[in-house]
Amino acid sequence: MNDEKSRKERFKKQIEFLIEIDKVKSIFRRTRIFNNKRYENDAEHGWHMSLMALILSEYSNDKIDICKVIKMALIHDLVEIDVGDTFLYADNQTDKNINERKCAERIFGLLPKDQYKEIMELWVEFEKKETSEAKFAGSMDRLGPIMQNFYDNGHAWNKHNITSDKILKVNSQIQKGSDELWEYAKSLIEKAIEKGDLKKADG
């Protein structure tokens, strides 16, 4: 393939990817936006999570490359284009992981090889939650919905019958990214119980 043709092929792939990812704007989540009673989509969530990371980076337990965290926030939910949003409190998290991997291969696979590698590595790193950046990005991913539910009178928690013990358990990974933000998250959960917006453990 000559250089000109190969450049055109490369550009075509990049544009195809950029149009395909638009589909996350139609993947809706379980939580509603703060200033309106409508559900949030994955693109809006990626945008908000990026800005949360930027503004709250000083609370990270470890020193972080904020640029990497933001990139993770921007791409982390693209895999939901094929599989939809899996509720954080759903039981089928293993199926979710297998399906999301397939979707990652398809969607990131639209890109030229070097960019496929870059974005796939970023997503795998985010999913594994081992590095400081992945841990902090994970904290942002979890803190957002807790705030949204708190300011929405526990809407998604109540709709899906989620009690405080489960919320505390599933979201304790916020602490891996930030002790201080985990304290904040716990304080919101406690206040939600006090306000009558959230049920304590069953039984």
Add this chain to the structure above:
Amino acid sequence: MNDEKSRKERFKKQIEFLIEIDKVKSIFRRTRIFNNKRYENDAEHGWHMSLMALILSEYSNDKIDICKVIKMALIHDLVEIDVGDTFLYADNQTDKNINERKCAERIFGLLPKDQYKEIMELWVEFEKKETSEAKFAGSMDRLGPIMQNFYDNGHAWNKHNITSDKILKVNSQIQKGSDELWEYAKSLIEKAIEKGDLKKADG
């Protein structure tokens, strides 16, 4: 003010800002998303523009700090919370600039002083279009809607009676950020005319 109180004040301001900016999710633009006939909002646009910048950075005329470009993309439309979206082809661009400056002061002013300064400087830099990063971010901001209109049979162009000469004039600043992407944008405009989706200059 003691340290503890001052830390709490700081955190409160950051959270207030993060909730306030949620409002851009209800600011709708003139262009529709690629995979659905509904209008795009500013949060989705900020997310998509960030990913366009990330994937297309190699086409920048100048060497750029991609992290800075992404930060600009994420915050550039927050000023529309108070003033709404001003159509690119509208005549009242001066009023727009005065009003957006006021809104920037109010919204970025919710943040602690150091962060107010950081975000305000980023926004002013983006608006001025003098640095390499601002020029490239500007190219992304303009290229997105041209692509959206092209794949939507010229929807916003036709609805608002915009002819190709005006599109070429208003969007020529894409070239300041990227000669190659300006060539691409022009090719889409030409194809739209050929397809009958866009009118040439009046008269």
